[in-house]
Amino acid sequence: MTCDYRKAALLGVLVVISFPGLLHAQDLQAHQNTRPTIHSDRWQEDWSALADPDLRTQPLDLLKYVPLSPWDPESYLSFGVTLRERFESNDAPAFGTSGLEGDEYLLQRLQFHVDLHLFDTWQVFTQFEDVRAPGKEIMGPADENELDLRIAFLGYKQTFDEGTLLARLGRQEIAFDLQRFVSSRDGPNVRQAFDAFWAEWDATPWRVKGFISQPVQYRDVEPFDDISNDNIRFGALRVEHDIEDSTLSGYYALYHRRNAVFLDATGDEERHAIDARLSGRGSGFDWDAEAMGQFGTVGSKDIRAWAAGTRFGYTFDGLQWKPRFGLQLDAASGDSRAGDETVGTFNGLFANGSYFSLAGYTAYANLLHVKPSVTVYPTEKLSLTGAVGLQWRQTTADAVYVSPNIPIAGTSGKGDRWTGYYAQLRMDYAVTPNLSAAAEFVHFDVGESLRRAGGHDSDYFGAELKLAW
Template identity: 60%
Template sequence: MRPHEVLPRVSTHKADLRAQSFLSLAAVAILCATTGAAFADDPPAKPKRPAIKSNRWQEDWSVLADPALATQPLDRLKYLPLSAADPGTYVSFGANVRERFESNSAPGFGIGGVERDSYLIQRVQFHIDLHLFEDWQVFTQFEDDRAFGKKDVGPADADQLDLRLAFLAYSHDFDAGTFKARIGRQDFAFDLQRFVSSRDGPNVRQSFDAVWADWETGPWRFIGFVSQPVQYRDDDPFDDTSNGDFRFSTVRIERQVLGTNELSAYYSLYQRENAHYLDGGGRENRHVFDTRFAGSSKGFDWDTEAMGQLGDIGDKDIRAWALGARAGYTFEDVGWTPRIGLQFDMASGDDHPGDNTVGTFNPLFPNGYYFSLAGYTGYANLIHLKPSITVKPTDKMTLTGAIGLQWRQTTADAIYVQPNQPLSGTAGHGGAWSGAYGQIRLDYAFTPNLTGAIEAVHFEAGDAIRRAGGHDGNYVGLQMAFAW
């Protein structure tokens, strides 16, 4: 979402103060008139060093062609010009390291057989970013993911050194708009990443082998891509492959409305061989229809999204849906700029197991930390309500506290945990109430390159989880991340 400017409130003055203010403004106007020529001759502001981004390929280090900006150690490796005549032709190197200690007293609420687990997950990335003739880019990123001491290591936890991103990109400004295209191994994320994400929460991010095209003109943006998700293996280095049994293709339209507020819609075709659900399995052809409206105004912010899913899996039909909304109000003129927020999520479950329709919502490529890092909540068969408060004691510190309340959309289906796993013994048993959790998170930016975070979650399990043999869960995560 694009940042929005918040205008200060205008206070009411007495008549004499208005007169004084008018005289002061008049004096300022005269002063500006006499010195306007000098201001007009001032040189334009120099470009700033680029900020580190989550998608490192979106950074532009060509500004370091100005020696005055090359002030940091190793800046010679951030900008290596390849042409004296073209500062836009250069190569840049970069790296990321993320270390996170996690302690979970009840993964899957203890139902999966794994009790308390404490471990360290590590992600190390290195990239080479080649820019040619302003319009072309070749980006390559390598990634090594390790899980030290984890009892149950899954495909999102560990992946020995492998090629995470490798694509050729083209971007050109025409009179009518801007055209962009990418081909190769890449990642993409939509909006709040409820359903299409780069999976930054877990250790191994999600990549796609894809062809992507993008046309931007005025307030409009049109996107289309075809892709195969990468299948991750942890047996040997460089053993990840493109999943030929999995296709994900999308056409998306975006438009700015009512200023810079965002309205978007997209259609996706999600195709997978040998898919498995509690009420069906086989070849999955899922047609996805999504719409979203997000924006901000006068301290309020909102993000609403609705998704419908039709299609078939094996010999059964698919009928599923989901709704998601986040809204809040920020008190800009109050110390610590508190934001009061409310989140609501609802996703369908399968009302009638054994019939000819699978009603369980498929969250596609969900964000691992959309609810919390603890992984206790999956985006299927869900009703979720979460009030929160966020404050900023300093410019570098953000503190969030929240309480989440959860129900099942239907008791005929299971309770789901991340990423989309049904809890054994919950389908058709117990009531709708799944439980409640408290969440506290602190984020701190030590420098533009070094950040830290602490998150703690306590989940009070509901009756259905307890009847299935589960119990309350406690999670603590401590993270440090460095980017160069």
């Protein structure tokens, strides 16, 4: 009798443990007819579809999906690797004004992750990285990070009748939209992460997201030496709403940095930002428009800054190679009067340094930018893009800025507004679902203001291979 009781109790415990998996089993069947796809943010991948043995068709699939329960296919362990190798040649960093000579080097990013899922509710994601730049003469803070913790967070997901609650606590990546102002910084060698608490309520078509964070500050002195502290703090509250073919979003953000330095102000920076964006696609058109206003203080001075950016285009799906004709417009404020009580230079926060081009010559500050482009698709896997970008300063009272928001000496208050133009050619090729290749060439023809500051025309070439498993 006692033995039967123990067996019944054990059976009851097993049922309770596996009950979440039993509830999700039917839902899982619906999306198991295809293999998961590789995501640039590896923590967003869901490999539970490999619970279906028929989908385990690739080498090492036994490591992509390691089941932890015979009753719950969504309790599993997954391993993965990302390797990016990029060659870069830049004959004039900062247009040659910084005294740096041209450089050719390799950027290597190797990442390894372990992803634990329990009951479609809990996620523990950990990623390590080793990032190096062999051959690079002058190292920046985003060039090398030898053997360090990239991401480590605890995630929670719970679905209710009204919507889904998601939360993450720990080191993680945060990016919004086209990553104009909040990005994971994928262009440089070292991506940006945040030690943060993130919470999200998804009741489609409405979504509310919020986070508080300390951005990770990268060091390359010894292994596992990256830190975050309250010298820099960043948080935001965001609302999104789907409207037919578009998504409307807006957010409020607070950025705090100790001992900030601008051309016209120094001291603690407390910057409030209000952002609005509309994006979508339909009937061959695609559009993305975003604007941000900033206010606050730097030391004893007030902040009054703004920026706006748009990308829109039309794709001729009925024509050979499906050409897309696009136009990009960007504007960001500069400081219109030196020596007054207001700082007008826009702070791009955690902007994507490769937003204009992979060369990353100019930053999103004191800028007017017009960029027509044409993209064609000779095959489903291959895209070719050609573009020309025209740039001016928003005000000649402020400097020309290079990435990441560094003013070029000798340009503030001097010269005319014309900064120069650049020509861009880019190729992207998806070799396989796990391997991609890209190449980009940029020629920047500088204006007279940059020439008087010691600058000259610049050429950039980059070629990369990215392997993801």
